[in-house]
Structure formats: structure tokens, C-alpha cells
Amino acid sequence: VVSEYIGRDVEIGDISVGIFTGVDLKDVSIKENAEYGEGEFLRIDNVELSFSFLDLLQKKLNIKNIYFKSPLIRIIRDEKGVFNFSDLIEKGTTKEAAKEKRKEEKGKKQTASKKDTFAFNVKKIVIDGGTILFTDRNEGEESSYRLENIYISLKGELAKKAFDISVKSNLKISENEASSLPIDIKGSIDLINKGCNISFVSKDVNPYAVVNAINPQYSSFVETLKGSKTDFEITANSKDYEKNAAIKSEIFLKAFGEKVSIPVDLKLKTPFANPEIEAKVNIENLSIPFIEKVLPLSIKEEINLISLEDGKIGTSLFYEGTIDDFSLSSVIGDFRIKEFKAKFKDYGNIPLTMNADGKIENGEISIKLSPLKLGNSDFFVRGNTKIPKEDAPINVNVSSESKILDLDEVVKKFTSSEEEETLRKNREKAEKSSKLEKGEEKKSKLFKLILSAKAEKIKYSNLPVNSLFLNAQYMQDIIKIPNLTFNLGEGKFFLKSEAYLGKKSEKLSGMVDAQNISLKDLKPLLFSDFSGKIEGLVTTKADYSAFGLDAERIKKTLRSKGKVEVKNITVSGVEFLNKVANLLSADELKTVVFKDGETVFHIKNEEIEYGKLRLNGKDLKVASDGDIAFDGKIDGKAILKLSPELSKKISGGKALNNFIGNKKGWTEIPLKFSGTTNSPKISLEMKSVKKKAVEKGKELLRQELDKIFKKDSGRKKKGKSVGKKKKSKKEDAVRKGINKLKDIFSLPGN
Numbered sequence: 001v002v003s004e005y006i007g008r009d010v011e012i013g014d015i016s017v018g019i020f021t022g023v024d025l026k027d028v029s030i031k032e033n034a035e036y037g038e039g040e041f042l043r044i045d046n047v048e049l050s051f052s053f054l055d056l057l058q059k060k061l062n063i064k065n066i067y068f069k070s071p072l073i074r075i076i077r078d079e080k081g082v083f084n085f086s087d088l089i090e091k092g093t094t095k096e097a098a099k100e101k102r103k104e105e106k107g108k109k110q111t112a113s114k115k116d117t118f119a120f121n122v123k124k125i126v127i128d129g130g131t132i133l134f135t136d137r138n139e140g141e142e143s144s145y146r147l148e149n150i151y152i153s154l155k156g157e158l159a160k161k162a163f164d165i166s167v168k169s170n171l172k173i174s175e176n177e178a179s180s181l182p183i184d185i186k187g188s189i190d191l192i193n194k195g196c197n198i199s200f201v202s203k204d205v206n207p208y209a210v211v212n213a214i215n216p217q218y219s220s221f222v223e224t225l226k227g228s229k230t231d232f233e234i235t236a237n238s239k240d241y242e243k244n245a246a247i248k249s250e251i252f253l254k255a256f257g258e259k260v261s262i263p264v265d266l267k268l269k270t271p272f273a274n275p276e277i278e279a280k281v282n283i284e285n286l287s288i289p290f291i292e293k294v295l296p297l298s299i300k301e302e303i304n305l306i307s308l309e310d311g312k313i314g315t316s317l318f319y320e321g322t323i324d325d326f327s328l329s330s331v332i333g334d335f336r337i338k339e340f341k342a343k344f345k346d347y348g349n350i351p352l353t354m355n356a357d358g359k360i361e362n363g364e365i366s367i368k369l370s371p372l373k374l375g376n377s378d379f380f381v382r383g384n385t386k387i388p389k390e391d392a393p394i395n396v397n398v399s400s401e402s403k404i405l406d407l408d409e410v411v412k413k414f415t416s417s418e419e420e421e422t423l424r425k426n427r428e429k430a431e432k433s434s435k436l437e438k439g440e441e442k443k444s445k446l447f448k449l450i451l452s453a454k455a456e457k458i459k460y461s462n463l464p465v466n467s468l469f470l471n472a473q474y475m476q477d478i479i480k481i482p483n484l485t486f487n488l489g490e491g492k493f494f495l496k497s498e499a500y501l502g503k504k505s506e507k508l509s510g511m512v513d514a515q516n517i518s519l520k521d522l523k524p525l526l527f528s529d530f531s532g533k534i535e536g537l538v539t540t541k542a543d544y545s546a547f548g549l550d551a552e553r554i555k556k557t558l559r560s561k562g563k564v565e566v567k568n569i570t571v572s573g574v575e576f577l578n579k580v581a582n583l584l585s586a587d588e589l590k591t592v593v594f595k596d597g598e599t600v601f602h603i604k605n606e607e608i609e610y611g612k613l614r615l616n617g618k619d620l621k622v623a624s625d626g627d628i629a630f631d632g633k634i635d636g637k638a639i640l641k642l643s644p645e646l647s648k649k650i651s652g653g654k655a656l657n658n659f660i661g662n663k664k665g666w667t668e669i670p671l672k673f674s675g676t677t678n679s680p681k682i683s684l685e686m687k688s689v690k691k692k693a694v695e696k697g698k699e700l701l702r703q704e705l706d707k708i709f710k711k712d713s714g715r716k717k718k719g720k721s722v723g724k725k726k727k728s729k730k731e732d733a734v735r736k737g738i739n740k741l742k743d744i745f746s747l748p749g750n
Contacts, residue, residue, distance in 0.1 A: 023048070024046070024047070060121075062121050065125075123155070124155050124156075125152070129149065131148045134147070167186075170182055182203060187199055194240045194242055199233070233251075249266070263281070266279050276320075279318065280316070287311075288311035311339050314335065315333060317333035363386055365384065369381040378402060400452070405459065407458060451472040455468040463488060469485050491516040493517065501549070506549050514540050555606060560603040561602050563600050566594070569597065571592050594620070594622075597622075606631070619643040624638035634676060637670065647666070647667040671683065
């Protein structure tokens with residue numbers, strides 16, 4: 001009869017019936033659906049039914065006990081998601097539907113009296129030593145799970161009142177005993193009124209072993225929890241479980257000497273038909289250092305430069321909707337970070353502290369840090385991001401404001417050679433961790449960060465920097481800075497930059513535009529070892545590029561071209577000027593003043609090549625071309641143009657002016673220089689001096705001869721003869737002029 005009803009072969013090894021003992025069935029089995037292979041779907045070693053035959057005579061079936069010994073059920077879900085017991089449910093549903101239809105057709109009415117009613121009740125059902133084998137082929141790969149040592153006890157008048165339920169079992173996910181989940185269920189169920197009160201407990205679960213057994217692909221996310229244990233406690237209450245149910249659950253994670261509680265509350269409407277859910281998660285004062293310890297190693301490597309010291313995080317999350325409609329973007333809530341403390345351990349342990357509040361609403365996460373303190377600087381930061389769907393890019397917007405930005409400590413730590421070496425090692429480590437076992441690069445989710453920052457005042461090397469504004473963007477290993485502006489004293493500074501952070505090469509490029517920057521203000525930054533005086537305004541515009549991001553590599557590969565203009569320059573106390581002044585015996589040249597000037601430059605191979613340098617002053621003008629190496633070496637030429645007034649003050653100035661002066665009376669002195677900026681070697685460029693002097697000498701000689709011959713020619717026209725005395729005077733004058741030229745050029749002879 002049973003075989004016909006369920007459509008499967010049913011076998012019973014032996015049946016015994018006793019008036020006082022009841023019914024005893026041995027070796028009961030239900031065959032497997034042929035579509036899922038051969039063998040048995042269900043096998044029970046022994047089934048015992050204890051009831052009273054005397055009660056049957058009174059139309060009462062009071063079953064005292066139903067005992068199932070060692071039942072074994074094999075459940076299979078195929079590639080289409082269909083279970084091997086689906087045909088049993090369909091047949092049962094069809095039979096019940098046919099029965100109901102017959103009732104409607106006959107118009108049967110419930111007119112039977114109480115004396116005609118057959119009473120039925122079950123007081124206890126026990127399943128002892130049961131096993132459920134579950135094979136899942138739905139995901140393409142076959143997975144097997146084993147629920148063993150099942151003990152189920154149902155006590156009470158099951159057909160009339162609520163009954164107590166007790167379930168103990170062990171869910172074995174793999175052969176590894178560490179992957180087992182002990183199950184303990186207690187409570188009561190009321191089938192008549194459809195109510196329930198049930199608790200579920202599973203203790204000392206190893207999360208790593210369980211995840212690794214279910215899907216090793218995700219085991220890396222919990223690899224830090226290998227030695228930890230987790231307890232699950234769940235309670236379910238309902239007055240009508242077909243309409244609604246309330247579930248309270250709490251997860252206790254025990255790891256690293258701490259026990260963390262994560263409570264979750266659920267309310268279900270129509271639990272068995274695409275239920276609507278109200279879910280709440282409320283976490284208070286979760287330790288941030290604990291979170292760091294349980295993070296996956298891959299994420300730890302990403303935040304390796306930060307050492308988390310203290311802080312608490314709390315969150316309240318809420319979701320309302322169906323299971324099918326659930327997504328992260330439909331969650332709302334808030335979170336809080338309190339007394340967060342950390343250090344940038346790779347940068348001299350610069351301290352970082354903050355408090356933060358955030359919201360999750362309408363698919364967007366927003367956060368406010370008030371304040372974030374880095375070193376001695378306070379930042380008021382706001383940020384937001386849309387929760388992405390599937391492979392959509394992650395876009396994060398951050399804005400920051402600061403009244404005082406103290407960079408002295410930060411820059412000092414960031415630019416030390418020791419920290420640069422640490423950075424290099426960290427980058428190499430990150431590159432290695434970004435490879436898969438096959439050597440292929442991981443495909444990461446597209447991430448885009450947009451940053452805007454303001455600072456009223458910047459503290460750095462005593463520079464008067466204020467009104468800083470920054471726009472920056474990071475995406476796919478590229479940092480773009482379309483706009484960095486700030487005031488330096490009365491001047492303005494603008495920078496545009498782009499940095500590529502690729503694993504194979506790092507590149508930096510951009511342009512800088514500085515307007516009317518005070519050299520006095522720049523002195524601490526550019527001329528930190530300079531003990532002299534330098535004042536004036538400088539304007540420059542240049543393009544630049546370099547490979548690498550650390551200071552040493554940038555220095556080696558820097559390329560730049562640009563132009564510099566200066567105004568109202570005063571320089572004194574410079575060794576270069578002292579050497580020039582000593583060479584020309586003119587102390588007036590130890591301090592120089594220029595009204596304006598300009599030059600073009602080209603930086604490459606760790607040196608600055610400058611050309612067409614022109615400096616214009618009242619008494620001094622300079623034209624120069626040369627090189628200045630990053631290590632201080634110098635090499636070049638210069639022409640000093642001294643005004644007639646200044647020329648008179650130098651030693652031999654009148655004589656020099658006679659032979660190397662120009663038509664306007666300015667003395668032009670060609671120099672060449674070498675050595676270093678601290679110890680320059682300066683001398684006259686004799687080739688140019690001699691060439692200029694020869695040209696000047698020829699001109700002077702021509703002028704003298706013209707005078708002599710003009711006078712002699714004039715006397716001849718008047719018929720006067722030149723006496724010997726007069727003639728000798730002319731010869732002496734010519735001879736003196738020639739000897740003067742010889743003395744200047746150190747020529748031999750009279």
C-alpha cells in the first residue's frame with residue numbers, strides 16, 4: 001500500500017505485533033529514485049510503535065512511543081537544483097488534492113458526532129543514531145555533507161498540545177574532525193496553533209576548518225582564525241509560524257584571548273513563502289585591534305604601514321525586504337568609531353587619532369571624521385561612496401579642511417633614507433602578494449578616489465605658506481593632481497602633477513607655475529646651507545618628469561625645462577661674489593643689486609644647465625651660461641658689465657675701461673668659473689680679454705695715428721716743414737702708444 005502511495009519500492013525485513021507491546025518493524029527501506037542511481041533513499045534498522053489495543057476498542061489510538069533506530073537518509077540535489085525526494089512530495093500533494101476534490105464533489109459535511117470520532121494522539125517520538133547524507137551537485141562540483149549521531153526526542157501530546165523537542169547531532173562537512181558543527185536544539189512546538197519556541201546552539205566551531213571544507217577558495221578570508229572557536233546561539237519564537245516568526249541570534253567569536261558578541265535580530269513574515277525580512281544588527285564597542293587581528297592576511301599586507309593601537313567601533317544596521325531583493329545597497333544604518341589610535345610604523349611612528357560617525361542610506365555610505373589628527377595636524381574630513389553593484393567601480397569622494405597643517409614632522413619622517421628603503425621593500429612585498437600561484441596578476445575591482453583638501457596655514461620649514469587648496473584623483477595606479485595651489489608669502493604657487501604607481505615602473509610628471517615668490521621666504525627650503533643674504537621676487541614656469549617616487553630616484557631621473565624671471569634682487573655674503581670682488585679688488589661687488597633678470601634652464605643627469613642668464617642692475621649687469629650640479633659643482637662663463645662709476649672704483653679700472661670698455665663707458669669683464677658653490681674658482685677669461693683688448697688697442701692706435709697724420713698733413717698743406725725736433729716728438733708719441741699695448745699684452749721688445 002505504501003509503495004503504491006509513494007511510487008517507490010518499500011521493503012520491510014520483519015514485522016512483529018504484540019497486544020501489549022505494539023508493532024516492531026525491522027530493516028525498513030525505501031528505494032532510491034532511479035534517476036539518481038541505485039541503492040536506498042531511506043533505511044531504518046528498527047521501528048517500534050508502542051500503543052494500547054484496549055484503547056483501540058474505544059476508538060482511541062494513543063501511541064505511547066515511536067522509536068526509530070539508526071535511520072539513514074540519502075539526500076541528493078542534482079545539477080538542476082531538484083532533490084531526490086521531490087517526486088515523493090509531488091505524489092503526496094497530488095493525492096491530497098484528489099482527496100480534497102472528492103470531498104467537495106460529494107459535499108461532505110462534518111456531521112459526525114463525538115462518539116463516531118476516532119481519537120488520535122502521539123506522546124513520544126524518538127530518533128536515535130540517525131544519519132543524513134547530503135550530496136550537492138548544483139554548483140557544478142559535487143559537495144558532500146554528513147549529519148551524524150542524530151538524536152531527536154519529541155515529548156507531549158503531539159496531536160493535541162504543544163510538545164517538547166530536543167535535537168542533538170553533529171554536522172560533518174569533511175573527514176577533518178575540526179570541520180564538524182555540534183548541534184543542540186531545544187524547545188517546544190505547537191502544531192495545532194502553529195506556535196513555537198526553539199533555541200539552537202552550536203559551540204566550539206572552528207570557522208577556518210568549516211569554510212575550508214565548504215569551499216577552500218574562500219579559506220584565505222578566515223585564515224587568521226585557524227585556532228579560534230565560534231559559538232552560535234539562536235532562538236526562534238512565533239505564535240503562528242505560517243504568518244510570522246521572530247529570530248534572535250548571537251554569534252560569539254573567541255580568538256586571541258577575547259570574546260566578541262555579534263547579535264542579529266530577524267522578523268519574518270510568511271516564513272515559508274518568499275519571506276519578508278526585518279533584520280537588525282547592533283554591535284557596540286568592538287575592539288579595532290581585534291578586528292585587525294582577524295582580518296585576512298591579504299588585507300593586512302595592504303594596511304601594513306599602520307599599527308593599530310586602540311579604538312572601538314559600533315554599528316547599527318537594518319534591512320527590510322525579501323530574501324530575493326536583498327543587496328548591500330538596500331541596507332540602512334549608522335556606525336561609530338571612537339578613540340581610534342594608530343601609528344604609521346614605517347614613517348617614524350607618526351601618531352594618527354580620530355573619532356568618526358557614519359551613515360548608510362539610499363545605497364550610499366557617508367562618514368565624518370571630526371577630527372582626524374595626524375602628528376600635530378587636525379583634519380575635519382568628510383567622505384562618501386555609493387555601494388557598487390557586482391563589478392561596478394567603487395567611487396570614493398573625500399574632502400578635508402584644516403586650520404593648521406603641520407608638515408615638519410611628517411615630511412622629515414617621509415624623506416629619510418631609512419624610510420625610503422622601507423617603502424621600497426613594502427612595494428616589492430606588495431608586488432609579490434599581488435600574484436596568483438600561476439604568476440598571473442589578480443583582477444581587482446576598479447577603485448576611484450576623488451580628494452579635495454583645504455588648509456588655512458601650513459607649517460613647514462618656517463615657510464609662510466597659507467590658503468592651500470588641493471584637488472586629487474586616484475584610479476588604477478594613477479594619481480592625478482589637476483590643481484594644487486597655495487600662497488607663499490605674497491606670492492602664488494600652482495602645481496599640476498600625475499604619478500603612475502605601476503608595478504613595473506613608477507613615473508612622475510607635471511608642471512609648476514610660481515608667481516612673485518619671495519627668495520627670502522624660499523631660503524629655508526632651497527638654500528638651507530646658505531649663510532648669506534638673498535632677497536627679491538622670483539617667477540618660474542616649468543615642466544618636469546621623473547621615474548620613481550622616492551627622493552633618491554627622482555633626483556637621479558629628474559628632467560625639467562623652464563624659465564625663471566626675477567625682480568629687485570639683492571645678494572650678499574656669497575663666496576662666489578667674495579671671490580669676484582677679491583679678483584677685481586672691488587669690495588663693492590660683495591653685495592650686488594639687480595632690478596630684474598631672466599634665464600632658461602634644463603635639468604637632466606643631476607645637473608642644471610642654464611643659459612641666456614641676464615641680470616640688470618644700475619651699476620652692474622651680468623650675462624652667463626653654465627652648469628650647476630646637484631652635488632654643488634659649478635662650471636660656466638660670465639660677463640660682468642660695470643658702469644663707468646663702478647669701473648673707477650676697481651683696481652686699474654680706468655686702464656681696463658680704456659681697453660675692454662664699450663662705447664657707453666661700461667667695462668666688460670669676462671670670467672670663467674669652476675669648483676663648487678661653497679668653494680668656487682674664478683678667473684679672468686684671458687682669451688676674451690685679449691681679443692677685446694686687441695680690438696680696443698687697434699682702435700686706440702688707429703685714433704692716435706689719425707691724430708698724428710692729420711696734424712702732419714695739415715702743416716704740409718700750409719707749406720711748413722717739420723723739423724727734426726718736431727718729428728722726434730711724434731715718433732716718441734707713437735712709440736709710447738706701441739709700448740703701452742705691449743705692456744698690456746705682456747709682449748717682448750721695445
